[in-house]
Structure formats: structure tokens, C-alpha cells
Amino acid sequence: MRSENELIELLNRDLNLLSVKKLRKQNISIRLENEELVSGLNYLKSHSYIHLATISCVDWIEDNQFELIYHLFSYEDKISLSVKTKINRQKSRFVTIKNLWGVAKYYERDIHDFFGIKFTGNDNMDELILENWNEIPPMRKDFKTRQYVDKKYDWRQYHGQE
Amino acid sequence: MNNKYESNKWQEVINWVQKRSLFMLHYCTGCGAIELPPTMTSRYDMSRFGIGPAATPRQADILLITGYLSTKTLRRVIYTYEQMQDPKFVMGFGSCTINGGMYWDSYNTIKQLDKYIPVDLYIAGCMPRPEAILEGFLKLKEKIETGNADGYKKYNKEYETYKKNQEKVLGEVKRRQ
Amino acid sequence: MILNIFGFLMMAFSAMALGLLFIGIARKVVARVQKRIGPPFYQPYLDVLKLFTKNSITHGFIFDFGAIMAFGGMITTLFFVPVGPFVLYGMNGTLLLVIYLMAVAYLGMAMATVGSGNPLASVGISRALTQMLGYELPFIVVLLTLIYSSNTSSIIGIVQAQQSGFMNWNLINIPIGTAVAFIALLGLMGKKPFDAPVAPSEIASGPVVEHGGKYLAFIMLQHAVSVVVKTALFVDLFLGGGNNIFIFIVKMLIVWLLAALIGSIFPRFKVEEGVLFYWRWPLIAALLQAVIIIF
Amino acid sequence: MSKDKSSIFSPAVSFKNLFKKPETIKVPEENKKTAKRYRGFHINDLDKCIGCGTCSKICDNKAIKMVELENVKTELGQRNERPKIDYGRCCWCGLCVDICTTGSLQFTQDYTYINHDAESFSYIPDNKNINKIESAIGYERDQDSELLDLYRIEMQELDAESRVQSFMEIVKGFSKKQAEKEASRCVECDICTEACPASMNIPEYIRGIYDEDLEESLKQIYEDNPLPEVCGRICTHNCESICSISHRGEAVSIRWLKRYAVDNVDLAEYNKILGTEKIHQVDKKVAIIGAGPAGLSAAHYLKLMGYQITVFEAESKAGGMMRYGIPEYRLPYDKLDKDINYIKNLGVEFKFNIRIGKDISLSDIKKEYDAVFAATGLHNGRSTRIPGTENNNVYQAIYLLKQITKGEEIPLTKKIVVIGGGNVAMDIARSLARLQKKKYGQVNVLVTSLETEDIMPADQEEIEEAREEGVDFEPGRGPKEIIVSEDGSISQICTNCCVSVFDDDMNFNPTFDDQDIQNYECDMVVEAIGQAGDNSYIDDNYDIKYEGPRIKVNDKQQTSLPWLFAGGDIVRGPDVINGIKTGHNAAQGIDEFLKN
């Protein structure tokens, strides 16, 4: 069982961190280079961070970047660790981690559905949640749901009872 | 198909029978479905009115649209509706079926159910309480008895309009009988 | 001849009416176990009538033929089972004939299933046929024991052998066999825990998945008749039959409600578990009973 | 695994239910009563509702639309709009009920509405819900579910003891944090805009403060008001008295927020922010008579349109009543100068110490200018004309205030009575209190007014503050006679009880009860019962129409003489914000007039 500070020390020693932040009690977030993410996750997995809660993606449209956040948890340390990395928004391609966690396959597919990010090595990138989607991936910030809705559906015009 | 119901008296008898026995398709299309179990089971027990669940669309009389319909579900609902045998009735649960409800600005849900399939009754609520659902069933029975629950006739008559609306949101819809 | 045909029709319609009534009463009773009020007892009549008013869709000739065969098979069975004083055919050997005829209904269903081409239906019917293997074995053993002990294979003969009083009922004579037969009856009627063929939550009501409207009405009537046939058979064989139709019906109702109640508190077996179940304790018990009777 | 108990007979226990009453509720014959707090259909008290539209803003689903109704009350601060609720959208979350500014919107316990017609699911709730029935009230807001911020940030002020010592400004103003917190209280209902005589974009500039974007605030403010430093201090703030938050809590401090916004932008930045570094010039000349709020406002807006503006002012400094009527502790002169300087910077020409009709005649001006805007204001005091007012020690507030501003010595005695219940009475009473404190070390000022305290026209806070500073009040009393002792000095003022101020038609027509007489000792009396203007400069050459005592103008401030526009207190008011509005109006009118 490590404390937050011990963990930060350990990570600083063994990993090439871009930044590390203690968000709050039992919550730490670290940032890694693209190339070092898989090896970093591998390292963490072998250091009791075996629980991959989910993979989040954030569209920082102003910085022209996508941020991928891998939420890990260690049952030993009882620390929730967010591992982040940023990728170019135009390239929108990253490597899969399905060899570390098989379940990541579906998380990645989900992200592909909603952000249009492809994951090299994960070959099944069919639509998972959406069906016949041919617009900008909906969770990107430049997809405007109101405009899309106005175009595709229409509102009920109430009359009478005035 | 309506030719054989020419005689009014005969039609009245048919309506009377149909109203007393309704099979409801057990299809949870949205969150309103969570109030169906209480309606079906001991606390409210809709079987008192001769309404029971049916496992397949072929056997069902009522299609309940329990709230929002994503486009993906809409496709299945259209299949299901077309598989059901006349006479068939559709009830829309809650806000989402009327004008989009909570998901009025969602890119993936339809806003007005009656553009895609005819709806015989709407129940207000988000979601409607079991009591309201039961009252809805009673009202539907009234409508059936007076012969006003004719959404399915409308569907046959205005099939092309419905088809156009369906295809506007879904693209091509594979149809099967 | 005309009288005969009239008798057939009367018999068939009464059996349907009685069967639907039984189903209605069972629904009501089961509802009470489930702490609710339940539908009115006449609900099944309305259901059937309603289904006849509905449009229905066919899936080809085999589908139609299968449905008729299932219904017809069950009606035919009815003519060979004495219901109280009403006996149409009472010749020797009817017991085995009845067992055979009952399978015809299933075959009809199987044909309809093939006609509909729905995988759920085919899973259902294959389960039904598999399950038949299960319950028929102990049931036949018990029946053979019964034929042996009554010295006749005619149902009427077996009924007559029990006429001289309660102590002569086969229930008393071959109690273990009766119990085994009752368990087999549950399977025969497709009551829980042996309702895997129609399990709604697994295969969406199985064989009848594609039946709608009038077809479903026929299936429901067939079911109603089968309730009458099967309970009547059981009453005939083990509960002393009856010359008084009312007493006979009460006996049938007791058997039927007992089955319904058991169904209300048990989940269903998986189909092979069901078969294995039949081949284990009921079969052993049936054989044991046979040994006791024969020796 | 073997430890799990199992028995074929255990489940049979369930059969006991065969002999028990089913637990089913027989809907519809016996309906279960919903919980008291159930969120059923909406009802709305149409009289209480002010049409602020906050419910529509908080609604997650755009289920609430404000629609105009004809048969609802529309007093000031009420709009004729009422919420129309779409049950094709509503999710019964109750945020609208929680936030309703008046508490008119409520839930009932009724929840069943079934219809085949989807169009019928939208309705305007009144005291009956969608089923057209009255039903028991369901869910109600309590202090925990409150979504409004009902209480304002307390403004830091000098305490009574130290403020009575000098003419230092009392109100300290908001800090950044305070201002943002206060700005966050606004629900942006826009009702204040309707109540503001100048129709300022109040929600927009408050939003600017909340968004930490003071430049935006300044822009919004200058749309309608070129004297924000003044208005941020001494505006009569009609907006606050009808603020929708004030129905259940305290109004947003709109005035202080405006003050915060302008106080915190440097004058040097104004031109850049407001985009007035370069103004397109038009070759037409406009004369403005009077550099009060109306005159300055008109000068500002006309200047922005490019006209050549000359302002004639009788006094030596611009500001009019704002400078000479309002004491410094309410409006420091440097703040007033900031506003005026900005207008000066725009290129407006000021000619001081020129009294129209005396130093220059109106016809002279007319010759030289294409249009004239007259905003000469009300500079003469009114007298009660009761016996004794001819005494030397009876003064009129308006002159005293001007003298104080100019730094002249004013007569002062130890016991002073002020007659009047308006803000001018407060101003003079409090100024006198300060002077008394300085000279004698104690305050002895008594204010008598016809109105009782609840209907006194002065601001409540003014009265409170005056009281704290040691001013005494005898409201509800009419002056009857000033009793002059034999040596010619005032000894007492005799008052009688005022029974009512207005008659049934709401006209000023006080009635008195002569049985109830009170005398107060005093040696000086100040009358502050209103002011009068002097329009004599519009001499007989001009045939101008009047409407009662005021000059008749159309909605663009144009008088019956097309080239002459009038505004300010001589037309409407008297207050600053109306002056600004009429000035702005006149600017538009003059622009139209000159373009044609």
C-alpha cells in the first residue's frame, strides 16, 4: 500500500512523466508522451494498477488536440490514477491497448464512434452504438447537435387552445 | 381489408370482444418501460382488465412506445409494427413521444412518434405512473369500443406518407411481413 | 350417423369450453399466490374470441396444415378419452392409442414450425420433442404397470375396475405410480417446471412464436382441449373416473389446479435437466412400483 | 455448496397467500393517494405571475414558452406573458417551481392526462391544470430546494458616526468578488429594462460583470446612458423596486453594479472601448440649453451622430442639478466630472455662465443653430405659503444646496425644521446635519412631511440613513403656521395632522385634522416641497403649447415649434434617469428633424 506521495515519487523515478498532479485525496493524474503511453500503462499494470475503469476522450478543439484519459485503479494502493495523453486532432489516430486489457477494444470502438479516432491494431472499428452515421462524429465539439436536429427532425407546432 | 366488417352490429360485437382482451407487446423501447413491471405485476395488476403481455409481435395487439426512440430502435419498431396483425394499437408514453421530451435536442432520437407510426393515445408524464398507464389502457378500451382506435387503418391508407417520413430519418428501411 | 357427428361436435365444443374455463380458474388461483387479483375467470374465452377477429398471416401451406393437424390431433384424442359418462370410443387398447395420438399434436406443431422458419420456434419444438423422451419413459412404465394390475388396456376397463369405492382407486393401489404419473402429467401438459418448450424469457414462447390471430386461437383451443384430455385421462386412470359428470369435473379441476399451483412456485428446468430428472427419480420410482405390483 | 438449504416444500409456503387478501390496488376504483410532495401537473397563479420567464430559462427541455395573454394584469413590473407548458417536453423535474421568482408556479398532485391528440399536450396553466380541474397542491419549494440567491451582498458603508462628520461619500462600492457574486444573482428576466425610463440593457451589463468583461458592460451601459457614474450612485432605481428577485427576496443591487462597472474602467480607455476615437462629422449645428442630465445626454448622442454641439449653461460648471442639487456625500464631484469629461472629450463645446433669456435670447440662438434642445430644469424652489414663510429664517432647500456646492457660507442655526418628504428634503436635512455637527458638534434637524412614513416619496434607505445620522422625523403632519416670536426670530412651527394626502382620484389634495395640533421648537425652517421651472426665455415671439404646467412635446421631445425640442425636468421627472431618457429621445428626434 503506497500513499499518494510515495506513488508520485515512484512514478517520477520510473516513468518519463510530462506532468503529475495530485487532484485530491486518492486521485492522481499523470501525463505521458504518446510513444510512452503503452509502456507506461504496462508498467502500471504490473504495479497493481490492474483495473481499467474506462477510457475517456476530450476534444480540445481550440488546441487542436484530443486528449485520451485512461482511468486506472489499484486495489492495493486504493488510488485512482488517470493517465493522459494528447494526440493531434487532425491525425486522430492512436495505438490500441487491447493487448493489455482486452476490454479496451470496446472502449476504443466507442471512442471511434463518438470522436472518430482510429486505433492502430484494433481492426474492428465498425459502428457500435450509432447506426448509419455519416456526419462529423457527434462528440466532437464542432458537431452542433441543435443544427443537426433542426435539419433532420422537426418540432411540433401547437395550435389551438390559445 | 375492411370490407368484411360491413355490418355495424357485427362490428360492435367485434369491438366489444377486442376491447376486453388486449395483448401488449413486451418491448422496452425506452425508460418508461421501468413502470411497466409494476403495472403488470401484483401492485397494479393490469391483467384485471384482460391485458396481458405477449412475447412476440405476431400475437400482440398493443405496441407500447415507452418513451424516447433512438433511430436505431425506430427501425426495429417499424419492423415490429409491421409484423403485428390488424387490428393493432399504439400507445405513446410520456413527453418523448409527443415532442421530443428530455431529448429534444438529441441527435439520435426522434421527436414526434406520430410521424412514423400512427398513435392512438398519448399518456402525459415522464414517465407516466402505473396508475396513469392503467387509465390509459381504460381509455384505449373506450376508444376501441367506439371504433375510434383506427390508427392501423390510417397507416394502411397513408402508408406512403409514413414511409417517406421513416426514410427521411432512417435511410432505407428493409421491410418484412 | 348424424347423431354421432352431432355428438362429436358437442363433445369438442364442451371440451374447449371446459378447458378454457380451467385455464381461467388457474390464472385466478395463481394470481392469488402472487398476491394479486388476476384476470376474470372468463378471460380465456375473450382472448380466443378476440384472436378470431384479428387478421392473421400464414407462412405457407405447411404452416397451415401443421396448425390444423395439431388442433385436429388433440380433438381426435379427446374422442378416445372417457370424460365422465361421455364415452365415444371405448374399445380395448385405447390407452396406448391415446398416448400415440397425443404425439400427433406435437408433430403438427413441428410442421407449423418448419413452415414458419423461425429459429426460436424450431428451438422450442426441438425442446418439446426432447422433453417427450423424458416424461414418456416413466409414464409408459407406470401405464404398463397399470395395465398389468387392471388386466386391461382399455381406459374404460381401468375406470370400471376402480368403480367399487375410494379404496379401489389406483391412487391407493399404486400410490408411487400415481405420483410419478402426476409428475409426467406436468411434462405432458407443459406446466412448470417442465415448460422449457414455450419459455417466454428464453425463446419468446417457442413453437407459437410466429402464430398470430386465428392460428394462435387454434393453438389456444388445442391447449384448452389438451388440458381436458390430459386431466381427464389422469382422473380416469388414477382417481376412479366417475359416472357423475360433476364429480368428474371436480376431480379434473383438482388435478389441474394442483399442477397450476406447482407451476407457480417452481422455475423451469432446462430441457436436458428435465429429461435427466425424469430418467432419474420418477423412472426409478415407476420401476419400483412395477416391481411391487408384479411381485 | 451443500450448505445451501433447499427443500421441495419450502416454496410451498407461498400458498398461504391463497388465503390472504391480494395487495393489488384496484385502480381506477380505489386510487392510491400520491405523496404530498408529488410532482404532478402545473398550475399558475396568473395574477401573481409577472411573466419574468425565469421558468422558461431554467427549463431543461425548452418545455416552457412565454406567450402573450390579453386578459392578465400588466402593472409596472409585470409583463403580459405567461408560461405555456409543453407536456411533450416537460420532465417534471420541478426546477421551474423551485426557481419561480414569485412562487406563482406550482405543482398539483394530479398526474393523469391521456389524449389521442398530441396537439392538446401544450397548455397555459392557470388555477386549473391541464385537466381543467383544481387539485391539491403537490410539490412545493422549501429553503433547501431554493434555486435563487435571495439576499444581496451587503454594501459596505461608512457608519453613521463618521459620515455625519464630513461630506465624504457614504457608499464604498463593491469589490470585484462582491460584484461578481451580486451579478450572479440576476436571472436576466429583462423586466427591469421595461421599468427603466431609459430602457437600459440592465441584464446585459450585469452579465458583463459576471463574465468579468467590464468593457462589454460599459458598452451596454453607454447604449442608453451617458452618465453612468451619476446613475450608479443616485438613480431612483425603478429597476430595483420591480426586480423579479424582490418578490421573494431582495432586489439585485443594479445601481451599485453599474457603479462598479464604470468605477473600474479608466476614463482614458473609454474612447477605445466605446469605439468613439473617431466620429464621422456632420455639418449641422445644435444648441443645447442647460448642461443637466438631459442636456448632457442629448449632447452625447447628438455628438455621436456627428453634429456640432454647443451647450449653454448658466452656472460655471456642467452638471445642473446633479452638481448643484445633490450633495457631495451622495455623488462626489470627481465622479460626476468623469462622466462630463468623457462627453467633453467627444468634442462637445460648453459655454458657461450664459443664462438664456438674459445673456442671450432664444431667437439669437435660433439664428445660429439648426435645432435647439431646451433642458433648463427646475431651479426655483416652491413655498408652502403658510403664515410666517416671509420670515428671513425660512429658506428653500434648492438654493441652500446650490450654495453648499459652491462652497458658500449658508445660514445655520441650532434647531432646524425641514418641511417635505422627498429626496430633496433628505438631502438638505442631511447636509444641514453635517454642517451642524461641524459647527455645533450635535445634530438637531426635524423633518416633517405630509405623508406618513410608508408613503413618503423619499427612498427608504435615505430615511433610514438620515435617522441614523441624528435627523428626527415627524411624518404625517402638515405645516400650519410658522410662529415668529416678538423679536422676529422663529420660535416654533405649528403642524396639524394630515389625514390623507390624495383624494379618491389620486390627485394631490391633502385633508387635515385640526384637532391634532403639534408645535415643534425651531429657529430656522427649510422648505423642500418641490421645485418649479422658469420657461420665460421662450418669449412671446414663440407660440408654444403647454400641457398643464409642462411644455407639450411629442414622443421625440419635439415641441409645437419644430426646431425646438425640450427635455429633462421641464418635461418629465424630476429625476436624472428621465432626463437622460428625454435627452436621448431628443437626440433621435433632432436627428430625424435635421435629416428631413
Add this chain to the structure above:
Amino acid sequence: MGKSKRTEMFFGPNHPGVPGNYGINYFYEGDTVVSAEPNPGHLHRGFEKLMEEREWIKNTPLVCRICVMEPDINEMVYAMSFEAIGEIKIPKRAAYIRSIILELARIQAHIFSIGGNCGAIGLYTAMQWGVLTRDYILDIFEEITGGRVYHIYIRPGGVRHDIEDVTLQKILDLLNDLENNRMPEFQKLIFENPIAQKRWKNTAVLNQEDALSLGVTGPALRATGLEHDVRKLMPYAAYDQVDFKVPTGEDGDAWTRLKLKKDEIFQSIKIIRQLVNNIPAGPVSLNLGNALKYKIPAGEAYVKIESSRGEYGYYVVSDGGLKPYRVHVRGTSTPLGLYGVETLLPGCRIEDVPVWAHSLGICPPEFDR
């Protein structure tokens, strides 16, 4: 009759056995599933997008719709992430009330789930009773919050209303009824039912290794012998104030999970009793100002709580504006409902597929979102 032939089956979305509007497409040979693929998305409403479009307060009515079985956890975890980013500390009484609500919701969800599991194997009486029992808990909810299913009760800064003493007493009465009357009935009918045991034992087995690598949490993980519960690992609300055990099992099959759920109901009853008896006086909410103008500083939080099915997490990013910049929902059953179908379902019998889905707590709305 289709034996030993590879046949495709569309299990759901329109099928009585699926838990909600969700599909599994599988191939079967004989009676055994050989390969399976999830077919989710029928309930996709684009919640995450909608939440980016709405002000902070307006999301409170929205979030509870994400999981209809147990809406309160969504409200809770959303409020918690708001409070974590804004560094807001809620009053103590509010924390207690939140815990009470969450535990009631847990009981409700467990009972419903037990009922659903019984429905999957055909024990309809138990299903009827399960729903009936749940309804009495909903009555309590209605009294506290004003809504039966969607409560919209836990909001940033506390809870929306205080609970009156009368209602607290009603909760205790309900728990007594549950403990003394209804649970023993379930015990007899379900847990001592030999056929039910036969159906559940060794069915839908999930071993510890798979559970950990999939990221499965909650009863499904605890049924494999690990005592992992977010309430203990990262205590929130008032869970550090109460004494309770985390039940575990060993076999990891449907039966163990169901027994665990039953045990957890008793633990929850115990927790609620402690909370009700020790509830401190005081305010139940903080006034965060005008709801239209809630603003929290820029920041992020991954907050998780223990739902009836396991870890429920929200990743919320704020850019300091009036609306959340990004909300990502980690529904509990996401790993099982998607990847689990592909890896764990093959080898399962057709008739066990509904048991599999129900006992592992597949809840489609939370991964469709």
C-alpha cells in the same frame, strides 16, 4: 431440427428475456452459443453531448435518466463530481440523507434484480413479488422526493429537501417489514427452491481472473472472493460513519451473485438503520447562489461510487464556464455488456443467456447513454 448446425440468433432487442432494449447476436450449435457479439446502441440518446449543452443545474434532471434501474447513483455521482471540482463541502446531514437514499436505491435495485433473475428462469411468482416489494420502496421515495422513479433529489450542494422524522420512521417500518416478512418469503420461495438452485449453480460463471481483467466490479467481482467495494475503498457520503460488512462469495456463478445480493440487502438495512438513528441535525443543502449561474473553476474529476452493480464513474471536465466541458459516463456493466458478451458468452447454453444477462446486471442504458 437445426441440431449441430451453426445458426444465427438475434437475442433482442425485442425479446422478453433481455434486460432492456439491447441485443446480442449469437451463433449457436445445438443448444450452445459458439460466438456472440453485442448489439448495443438502441438506447443511445447522446447524453454526453446533451450535458455539454446544458448549464450545470440543468443536468441534474438529465443525469438520472442514464440508468433507469437506479437513477440516484447518477445524481449522486454527478453532484459529487461537481463538488469535487468546485471543492465544495456539503453539510453533514446532507451526506447522511444521501447515503440513506443510495442504500434504499440499492435495496430497490437488488430486489428488482432478484425478481428479474427469477423471471429469467420462469419463477414468475418471485418476479411479481420482487416488483411488488420494490414498489413499497418507491412509495417512500415518492414521499421524500416527489417522484417515483426519477427523483431529482440529490443536487450539487446537498439534497433538495429535508427528510421529516415521520418519514424516517416510515423508512424504519418498511425495513422491519422487509426484514421480517418479505425477505423470509423470498428466502423460502427463491433461495430454498431446489430447481432454482439447480438453474443458477454453475451457470454464467465468471472467474476472478476474467473479472479483474475486464474491470468488472460490484457483486460480480465480490462473488469471486474479492472484497472490493468503493464504499470501503474510497468512502463517500456518510459511509465512513457506519459499520457494515461487504459480503463475498467464492464460486462466481449466478447463484453466488444472487446470494450476495440478498446479503447486501441485509447489510443495507443495517446501514440505513445506523444512519437514521444517528442522523445529525442541521441544514441539508448549501445555497450555491443563483442556479442559472452556477460556475465552478476549471478542473477535472473522475468520481466513482458503488452502485448496486458495481463501480459507477463520471469523468467530468470543467473549463470554468456555465456548462460542463465534457462528461464521460462509465456505466457499471459496460465491460460485461460489450466485451463480456464476446468473451464470456460462448459456451453458454441458449436457455442460460437470459440468466447470464440478468445475473451479471447488464443495464443497457448506461453503456448506450
